[in-house]
Amino acid sequence: MFHPLELFVGLRYTRAKRRNHFISFITLISMLGIALGVTALITVLSVMNGFERELQQRILGMASDVTISPFEGGLRDWASLEKRVAGAPGVTGVAPYVQGEAMVTAGRAVSGVLLQGIVPAQQGQVSDVGSHMVSGHLSALKPGQFGIVLGRDLAAYLGVGPGDHVTVITPDTTVTPAGILPRFRRFTVVGVFSVGMYQYDRSMAFIDMQDASRLFRLNGVTGLRLKLQHVMAAPQVAASLSRQLGSKYWVSDWTQENANFFHAVKTEKTVMFVILFLIVAVGVFNIVSTLVMVVTDKQSDIAILRTLGLSPGRVMRIFMIQGTIIGFIGVLIGILGGVMLSLNVETIVPAIEKLFHVQFLSPKVYYISQLPSHLEWRDVLHIGVIAFVLSILATIYPAWRAARTQPAEALRYD
Template structure:
């Protein structure tokens, strides 16, 4: 069977027992280091993917994917919603209002972002129905001044269902200052918890009550909220819907309000990935030290091969094969262990919590109480390709040095 000389000898050098056991030790540590680096990158990036997915599902499950508004309040939001749903990317369209103010309770105050919603239609576009921990969303009846607040707000003010608080919103007026505060008494009818910063900054009221605060006519709403198939296409889809409705309509989407948060998470993942890649680089370039010592150990063998007719290219190929085999084995071991660890990291953390009796992620401190993990094939492929590429590059200089050995010089003292 035909087998190239470089591959045959390089493979034998990889598995042969060397006279210098230190070289074997360095080769083994290079392989282990590469495996650990690949494992760490796969696990960490999978956990970061899990965090990003968890935050996306919670935050983007509460804030609008996109909304359509006009220069004037919408008199017939149903017609706008029907037109919007003609776009195949739009799954649902419901009435929506948004305003900012301050909540006041027994002398304490905090800023709040209010969403005016229709409790019967809101579950079509948000996860609020599955996030209620007290009360019901359906208790937001028009004209009753009900409000659903977040769990952090309820804990900060020590509020429960049935308590009353005061909403303060700014209102334009003809007084010299131009703005006067307007107060409205609200009744707490429910508490939600999504496990994100929204638990402290968001509250929901009925869309009719929001229209009353904004001094709209009965039946008028501020905008129409859209739920999209692909939320990452929100800018394009919302702009297309607004264009179909006419020049009087404007579109906004989640990238304008939450885009900086997700851009920061993406940048964080990129930077951590690059830092972890340095671990892989250190392990990969340990192959240089291994091969340089192998070349020194095999100097006489290289000289004999040259006298038998081996070309410098073949000699170079022998050590490229040897270093590549070390890198490939280390990468494959790290890939297998990393994939297994990434798929079971949540169970592993749970087991550690049960054994130690301590909560790694306490719900009282963190927004999540578990360690999410989402393995992505593209991440695994990129990590393995990077590790293999650096392992190959690490073989080039020692292999070139081996190809430059002169037989007469190597065999002078043999």
């Protein structure tokens, strides 16, 4: 079988037992350094992807894909507008809502709350909160009965549950003979929800839309919430609806409402990539030191090959092949380790937490209390290719030094 001389010698240098065991140790460290860097990079990016995906799903489960609201006052002609936008391309659900900030009290506990008035029968078209009910149902919200559904953490803070009563105080005031008093209304807790995000579970509550309109003295509704077939098409759909509806309405999408948050996640992901890639760079740098020592150790061999007629370019390729093999093995081990670790993060982390009785992500501090992971093969390909290319580039200088070896000088003392 035909084997190019450069490949044959390069493979032999890679697998042969060297006189200097220190070089073998440095070669192993180079492989492990690259493997560790690639493994860490794939795993961390998978966790970051998991965080981004999980947060996006939870945020979009509560927020609107697209929101339509008037520039001033309430939306009075919402029924006709609802029929109009329901047939728009890409829109799968439409629901009106009333929203306002208020205070909720129970006993001595007081907390701010984002109060949202909904139509329970339509809420499932635009939100997933109905599938996250811990107790009770959204259908228990009836017009005129002043029922309220609280987030789990908010209910725990107030010390209430289904059947208990809370008092809602709005910023609007009422003029009475006794003076100016805030508006307040007693509500009965009819349900508790938990979406797994402290931001919503601690500061959000739902009531019937008609009760909300009366509570906030709103003529109409705050706006319409839209659910789309493809969530990533929200900017295009919002722009199209804005052109159709004219300047009378304000049309926004989820990318605008949560832009700063997702930009921060993207920036953090980029920074983590740069920082962790330094580990790969350390492993690649070790290839340089390894090949330099190999070239020094093989001076006589190189001189003999040169005297037999091997050109400097072919000598250079020998050591480039050796370094490339080291890099390839390290990258391959790193990819295998990173993929296996990324696919099992959600199993490994809970086991470690249970073993050492710790909790890495407290729900009171972080948006998500579990460590998610989402492996994207595009990231694996990019990391593998970049690490392998750097490994090849790292072989150029040592191989160039080997090509410059002068046979007479190398064999003078042999």
